[in-house]
Amino acid sequence: MVLPMNRPHFLLFGDSITEKSFGPGGWGAALANTYSGKADVLVRGYGGYNTRWVLFLLNRLFPPNCRTPPDAATIFFGANDAAILGRTSERQHVPVDEYKANLHKIVKQMKNCSPTMLVVVITPPPVDEHGRKEYARSLYGEKAMELPERTNEITGIYAKQCIELAREVHLPYVDLWSLMQETEGWQKKFLSDGLHLTEAGNSVVHQEVVRVFREGGLGADDMQHDFPLHIDIDSHMPEKAFHKK
Template sequence: MAKAKFVLFGDSITQQSFLPAGGWGAALADRYARKADIILRGLSGYNSRWALFLLDRIFPTAALNPPVLVTVFFGANDAALPDRKSKAQHVPLSEYKENLQRIVSHLKGLSPSTRVVLITPPPIDVRGRQAYARYLRRATYGDSAEELPERTNEAAGEYAQACKAAAKEAEVPIIDLYSIFQQNPNWQELYLCDGLHLTAEGNTVVFEELVKILNSIGLAEENLPLDFPLYSDVDPLDPEKICRP
């Protein structure tokens, strides 16, 4: 029997989920060691529109071993303001919701056992984004660099609501990261390293919330079989038995 596959599909926040300092994808791989293969498909800078073009490449419908879980974590780039530096990443709100629905529909069509979890974009700390932009731009353009934020927390909130609506209509679980983070009064410094991407603490929140959902949908770590017997169960006189059905 093939080992379960969990695919993490998203933008840079997913791509960075295997960073050494407490990435949520790395924590998931550790939790599910020998129980599931954690496959990273995070694409820095991508939005939901561009993700649609990759569905058949990353998730072919004829796959013999489709994933049992896919996390879908887009929206932070879609919510970039259309008149600022990151305007190429912007996707209108209504299209973003429709894109998520199309992604979920494709993933559900892979197999009756494939489960999908949506994750909202995180809140935006505008001061953190401005400080990060100031650092980058002054290094390149000097003190006259523009410091207007390319994202706002208000816009991120609208996209988070659209993500929640898409999850409700598709009847899939969701991690409302936008709301969860802001329950902590110090969320800006605690969970975000540059006003957008996650600190180790922010990664921990994603991991813990995802584990709660996995436990609730029958994918708890203890419910999945080991890929091979424990070493204590290996017959030293006939170790080849570990490879027999």
Template sequence: MMTHVYILKDQYYDDSAVQPSLVIVYFGGNDSIAAHSSGLGPHVPLDEYIGNMRKIAEHLKSLSEKTRVIFLSCPPLNEEMLRNSTSSTILSEIVRTNETCRLYSDACVALCKEMNLKVVDLWHAMQKREDWMTACFTDGLHLSEEGSNIVVEEILKVLKEAEWEPCLHWKAMPTEFAEDSPFDLVSSSGDATVNPSEWTIHRKIPWD
């Protein structure tokens, strides 16, 4: 998806009685595709991308004093893997480069600093792994499980460190339906049930 404010306004109405507590904005990958000679395609020039992201940020900040916003910058990509996975007679050549992703990522980070918004710099965060080019993608572009784990970890880090009131980190939030229930799983003793509301053992990675 590309940066278009009208899409956002369809999702979040200024006069809604209940506004979101948290919005995570994730644009840039398609915008950063090189312009096609026909003028068609998803490319959005960098200046226009910055302007669109600014409008999106302003709109979200206007929804409510309690609406928090986190921007995710454009992640990197594996150019060779992407070329091999997108070779097709159906599509025209799709030109994506990791350097262009960096330009859009840096622009997003700079805008968020200017507007005092929280931002996750995915372009740099993913490349901290030595094997990022093979571990983080399924096809050079779309994120694998390992790549998605990095996104989750970075978002949780922001939520934990942000001085927001109320705090939106999961450990600080009340658990819904946390009361004991006779319909929970039966314990090994056979005379009681086990409340699973705080279980974390089923998660493949720890949620810090």
């Protein structure tokens, strides 16, 4: 048995939905709990970012041949890229072809950092336009634009390209956009403001990431604790449990 400080670690890379993943009921914290004693979970979530802006961070985050690369990473962008031109969030808009190309650049940079990294791509969640409008009214009152800054249909186009990219480069993916819409009442059940996740929505992401990690050979049950469990320690000879096997 080795008892390293440097556990395997997983990196969650994305926008605000990743940034908030350690909030109450968040999917990132739940993932850290699932891998308790086995792997660390680090968050690199950038609220408001699209795939164009995040490219500027790649060389720092994933330098070529990096010393201690993550064992797995999630790429979870698109909710901001899919903001519609001519509406309130247009500055975040990225054309869908560029979105797909940017995702590919991110994947390539991660694989250059470590060819063995398990990279998982997650589509943006669906958009509840009614929820977005309510949210805009709560912020801007009557001045809120009548036309939604994101629509479920357009975000779906981005989700489709996200999946297409994952298939082309043979990466596992989570089709969150489709999956969530299979549940009756997904609009309020999974989304708090039409875009961000409720605790139930976080739970869906957590379950899906656990599933693809397991299918990719990184199931928590398949990993060892890097220390003896306390029940395996003989209180009269504790040193025995810590000898390397």
